[in-house]
Amino acid sequence: MDNKIPSIPKRIGSVKFGLISPREIRKMSVTAVIAADTYDDDGYPIDMGLMDLRLGVIDPGLKCKTCSSRAGECPGHFGHIELVAPVIHVGFNKMIRKILRAICPKCGRLSLEPANKEEYLRQLAKLKEIGHLPDSLISDIFKEAAKAKTCPYCNDADGNPTKKTVIKFEKPVEYIEDGEKLTPSEIRDRFENIPDEDVRVFGMDPDNARPEWMILTVLPVPPVTVRPSITLESGQRSEDDLTHKLVDIIRINQRFQENRDAGAPQLIIEDLWELLQYHITTFFDNEVSGVPPARHRSGRPLKTLSQRLKGKEGRFRGSLSGKRVNFSARTVVSPDPNLSINEVGVPFPIARQMTIPIKVVSRNIDLMRMYVARGTGVHPGANYVIREDGRRIKVTDVNCGELSEKLGFGWTVERQLADGDIVLFNRQPSLHKMSIMAHYIKVLPNKTFRLNPCVCPPYNADFDGDEMNMHVLQTEESRAEAKILMLVQENILSPRFGGAIIGGIHDHISGLFLLTRNENFISKNGALELLRKADIRKLPEPAGRHGNGEPYWNGKQIFSQILPKGLELEFPAKVCFQCEVCKKGDCEYDSYVIIKDGELLKGTIDENAIGAFKGIVLDKVVKEYGTTIGAKFIDDVTRLAIRGVMRTGLSFGIADEDVPNEAKLEISDAMAKAEDEVHNLIQAYDANELESLPGRTLAETIEMLIMQKLGKARDQAGQIAGNHLGLENSAVIMAKSGARGSMLNLTQMAACVGQQAVRGERIRRGYSDRTLPHFKKDDLAADAHGFVKASYKSGLNPTEYFFHAIGGREGLVDTAVRTSQSGYLQRRLVNALQDLEVQYDGSVRETRGVVVQFKYGEDGIDSTKSDYSKPEAVHRIVRSVTGKEVD
Amino acid sequence: MRKFRLLDHNSVPKHEIMQEDEIKVLLNTYQIDKERLPKIKGIKKSVEKVGKKVTKKVGKKISDKGVDPVVIELGAKIGDVIKITRISQTAGESLYYRLVIE
Ligand SMILES: [Mg+2]
Ligand SMILES: [Zn+2]
Ligand SMILES: [Zn+2]
Ligand SMILES: [Zn+2]
Numbered sequence: 001m002d003n004k005i006p007s008i009p010k011r012i013g014s015v016k017f018g019l020i021s022p023r024e025i026r027k028m029s030v031t032a033v034i035a036a037d038t039y040d041d042d043g044y045p046i047d048m049g050l051m052d053l054r055l056g057v058i059d060p061g062l063k064c065k066t067c068s069s070r071a072g073e074c075p076g077h078f079g080h081i082e083l084v085a086p087v088i089h090v091g092f093n094k095m096i097r098k099i100l101r102a103i104c105p106k107c108g109r110l111s112l113e114p115a116n117k118e119e120y121l122r123q124l125a126k127l128k129e130i131g132h133l134p135d136s137l138i139s140d141i142f143k144e145a146a147k148a149k150t151c152p153y154c155n156d157a158d159g160n161p162t163k164k165t166v167i168k169f170e171k172p173v174e175y176i177e178d179g180e181k182l183t184p185s186e187i188r189d190r191f192e193n194i195p196d197e198d199v200r201v202f203g204m205d206p207d208n209a210r211p212e213w214m215i216l217t218v219l220p221v222p223p224v225t226v227r228p229s230i231t232l233e234s235g236q237r238s239e240d241d242l243t244h245k246l247v248d249i250i251r252i253n254q255r256f257q258e259n260r261d262a263g264a265p266q267l268i269i270e271d272l273w274e275l276l277q278y279h280i281t282t283f284f285d286n287e288v289s290g291v292p293p294a295r296h297r298s299g300r301p302l303k304t305l306s307q308r309l310k311g312k313e314g315r316f317r318g319s320l321s322g323k324r325v326n327f328s329a330r331t332v333v334s335p336d337p338n339l340s341i342n343e344v345g346v347p348f349p350i351a352r353q354m355t356i357p358i359k360v361v362s363r364n365i366d367l368m369r370m371y372v373a374r375g376t377g378v379h380p381g382a383n384y385v386i387r388e389d390g391r392r393i394k395v396t397d398v399n400c401g402e403l404s405e406k407l408g409f410g411w412t413v414e415r416q417l418a419d420g421d422i423v424l425f426n427r428q429p430s431l432h433k434m435s436i437m438a439h440y441i442k443v444l445p446n447k448t449f450r451l452n453p454c455v456c457p458p459y460n461a462d463f464d465g466d467e468m469n470m471h472v473l474q475t476e477e478s479r480a481e482a483k484i485l486m487l488v489q490e491n492i493l494s495p496r497f498g499g500a501i502i503g504g505i506h507d508h509i510s511g512l513f514l515l516t517r518n519e520n521f522i523s524k525n526g527a528l529e530l531l532r533k534a535d536i537r538k539l540p541e542p543a544g545r546h547g548n549g550e551p552y553w554n555g556k557q558i559f560s561q562i563l564p565k566g567l568e569l570e571f572p573a574k575v576c577f578q579c580e581v582c583k584k585g586d587c588e589y590d591s592y593v594i595i596k597d598g599e600l601l602k603g604t605i606d607e608n609a610i611g612a613f614k615g616i617v618l619d620k621v622v623k624e625y626g627t628t629i630g631a632k633f634i635d636d637v638t639r640l641a642i643r644g645v646m647r648t649g650l651s652f653g654i655a656d657e658d659v660p661n662e663a664k665l666e667i668s669d670a671m672a673k674a675e676d677e678v679h680n681l682i683q684a685y686d687a688n689e690l691e692s693l694p695g696r697t698l699a700e701t702i703e704m705l706i707m708q709k710l711g712k713a714r715d716q717a718g719q720i721a722g723n724h725l726g727l728e729n730s731a732v733i734m735a736k737s738g739a740r741g742s743m744l745n746l747t748q749m750a751a752c753v754g755q756q757a758v759r760g761e762r763i764r765r766g767y768s769d770r771t772l773p774h775f776k777k778d779d780l781a782a783d784a785h786g787f788v789k790a791s792y793k794s795g796l797n798p799t800e801y802f803f804h805a806i807g808g809r810e811g812l813v814d815t816a817v818r819t820s821q822s823g824y825l826q827r828r829l830v831n832a833l834q835d836l837e838v839q840y841d842g843s844v845r846e847t848r849g850v851v852v853q854f855k856y857g858e859d860g861i862d863s864t865k866s867d868y869s870k871p872e873a874v875h876r877i878v879r880s881v882t883g884k885e886v887d
Numbered sequence: 888m889r890k891f892r893l894l895d896h897n898s899v900p901k902h903e904i905m906q907e908d909e910i911k912v913l914l915n916t917y918q919i920d921k922e923r924l925p926k927i928k929g930i931k932k933s934v935e936k937v938g939k940k941v942t943k944k945v946g947k948k949i950s951d952k953g954v955d956p957v958v959i960e961l962g963a964k965i966g967d968v969i970k971i972t973r974i975s976q977t978a979g980e981s982l983y984y985r986l987v988i989e
Contacts, residue, residue, distance in 0.1 A: 841917065849919065857978075858977050858978040859981070
């Protein structure tokens with residue numbers, strides 16, 4: 001049998017939207033549905049019931065009475081319910097309201113002068129011609145027509161123009177005119193009266209959408225295939241929510257009919273009409289405001305039509321644009337600095353579940369036999385084999401031996417993941433291409449994915465519970481592509497700024513800083529221990545010998561061992577004090593790095609050398625020696641750094657924030673002085689002696705001056721604290737080397753937290769003319785407006801604590817708002833740019849071939865291959881080849 | 888008082904109408920037809936005459952809606968190609984071309 005769907009490509013010429021007319025509903029219906037029931041006692045669908053066989057089939061074995069195909073092939077067919085009385089469609093309430101207000105209640109004509117109508121028609125046609133949306137014009141038309149107090153076309157019984165009264169709308173579906181409720185029938189009658197030419201004036205096409213079709217007289221019944229019933233394990237049938245709703249509708253419709261035929265009192269009729277309206281409203285949308293949602297017996301609200309489409313899990317975002325895949329795994333990530341940056345540690349249980357299909361050929365049949373023979377229990381085993389005829393057989397402990405022998409050419413073995421397999425690794429949100437990279441697997445015990453901390457920056461991962469996804473590649477082509485394009489080492493350089501995004505972080509930086517900073521007399525044992533993992537076969541000549549003849553090496557020598565031969569570099573380190581005239585190699589702080597022929601001669605290694613985002617050495621190694629050597633360099637550097645930091649040890653405790661008493665005095669002196677100055681400023685302001693800054697009012701000026709003074713005071717306090725803590729303080733080491741934290745953090749911990757701000761200004765809100773009752777009214781002093789004199793170590797006083805909480809709250813709100821906003825911006829940008837492509841001629845074009853940019857980025861340069869777009873690269877090459885400087 | 892000229896403004900890059908032979912070279916280098924060029928909105932052919940008349944009187948045309956001011960300034964016709972020389976952060980100077988459309 002040929003089950004293939006013919007794949008003739010077809011172009012969609014146009015899409016037409018309109019309202020479905022009752023005639024159309026009846027025309028497409030295969031049966032009227034009158035029985036409020038589904039199956040009879042034998043479990044057979046009731047004729048003209050909700051599961052009527054003409055509406056399509058879902059049980060295997062039954063045949064559709066309409067198209068005579070079986071379940072799965074039958075697309076399903078619509079039925080219909082004849083409503084006893086018209087009912088409003090909730091989705092069109094807005095439109096119904098607008099039209100109702102714009103037309104005459106008696107003759108149904110749009111309340112506009114004929115000349116106006118013509119003019120509007122002309123404008124509509126023009127908008128259509130130039131392809132603009134008519135929305136705003138149409139809302140103008142409705143507004144204009146609603147303004148009319150009388151009908152320009154007809155008269156009432158007294159011969160005066162017919163009066164129009166304001167029609168009030170009440171949620172959910174009530175229209176009140178003159179205190180009287182308009183029934184849907186009345187509304188429908190009015191709409192029927194609107195002449196076609198008037199319908200056109202308010203932008204509707206009467207051939208495809210007559211206004212009265214917004215009020216339902218017949219309800220389409222969706223096919224059974226849209227609302228399949230499921231059979232529970234107990235054998236009991238459970239119907240879809242839509243079917244439940246339809247049962248309600250039919251039941252009320254019937255009762256309505258019976259009561260009306262029996263001539264029941266108006267009150268009962270009205271109640272039933274309202275009930276029918278309720279059921280049909282909730283059939284379309286069960287979350288209309290003002291309507292209690294229809295619920296299951298269990299209390300769960302029903303999922304009706306609108307709920308199927310709307311929202312994140314709805315048909316559009318959840319099913320149509322949503323993508324879910326097989327061969328993927330997700331778990332928590334944790335660090336393992338001993339893995340290469342190209343590797344990922346995969347837990348055993350995951351490696352045993354996930355498979356790679358391998359075709360059996362003469363060259364691998366023995367290996368494949370071995371995998372199958374191992375079964376599923378022993379690690380690199382096989383989970384399934386696929387025979388030549390395409391049948392999948394699960395490998396079990398029982399059949400593995402037999403299958404292994406039967407295995408022949410052309411079979412496929414689904415082998416378990418093993419060391420060296422390539423997989424894709426991803427962390428959401430996937431904001432740039434480095435959010436999905438390829439890694440080689442290393443199967444490890446325990447239950448987390450392990451990754452080298454160096455790859456945290458591109459994934460923006462940390463280990464506070466982050467989870468990541470892994471995807472196992474299933475074809476040879478995809479594996480090749482992943483290896484060439486997506487492997488971590490191919491993504492060390494970020495196209496965003498052309499520098500390394502993968503590199504040393506935190507302890508890697510402090511480790512190398514401590515190692516390369518001083519002489520660090522390192523014994524032979526120490527040297528070998530440091531370089532243990534770096535594949536170094538020979539130590540260089542020792543830097544010197546102790547008195548007893550014992551040789552020693554220094555940190556710079558050790559670091560030089562992992563630098564590639566021939567590397568030439570010169571740059572100021574992060575710790576550089578930015579002296580007016582840089583003494584370069586003679587810098588007294590050893591902060592000018594000189595590397596000659598792969599040998600670190602001068603300078604200290606810190607963030608500027610090997611840090612992610614900034615590492616100059618890193619950048620140069622990758623650009624000049626290629627990605628493989630670059631990756632090995634990062635691996636070596638980080639391993640050396642970890643051992644380096646362990647040699648001296650680096651810890652931080654509360655005691656590291658202690659400053660000596662004299663420093664405390666100095667700080668409080670500085671603070672007192674600043675407060676005095678602020679006090680003087682305020683006095684000058686009060687005496688009106690202050691001169692305002694250009695473009696500022698006096699009040700703004702004083703605020704600015706006070707902020708300036710206090711900012712300076714905080715910095716001064718930080719300076720004092722920093723000086724007393726000294727360069728050996730671990731927080732200072734981390735801040736200066738760029739490993740973690742900043743001097744500002746340290747200032748706040750040890751000296752002074754500083755001004756708390758809301759929207760960049762001192763805190764002003766609170767009680768009338770003051771922030772808190774603790775202060776005098778109109779007090780401008782520092783402490784009354786959120787200046788925190790204390791440090792975190794010394795502790796904040798109650799008012800300081802309160803102001804700090806205000807400032808902190810703003811920070812939290814800001815981040816929350818920023819992430820949601822930037823996420824939306826990203827989505828829109830990606831949607832707009834996703835189809836653009838850089839062509840071989842360097843131009844950027846979209847799918848039709850229209851040029852968007854004549855040269856990619858205007859200069860046609862791949863930022864990862866350029867040296868921060870500076871001519872230094874050329875100069876260096878000339879220097880390295882000719883030995884001469886270029887000017 | 889001298890009328891402000893749009894193209895004199897610092898933020899408006901240099902715009903020139905290209906000669907036919909220049910256009911030929913351009914289209915040839917990128918192996919495209921005119922339609923594949925980026926567009927710029929020009930004055931509709933049918934209203935061009937009316938527009939010009941009004942310009943003299945009021946200085947602003949009724950048919951100007953959506954028309955790029957630079958096109959009016961240059962007096963470019965539908966089908967002309969405008970060469971734009973921009974100052975670029977990355978390349979120093981970069982060239983861009985736009986086809987004048989209705
Ligand atoms: Mg986290
Ligand atoms: Zn069918
Ligand atoms: Zn009327
Ligand atoms: Zn220096």
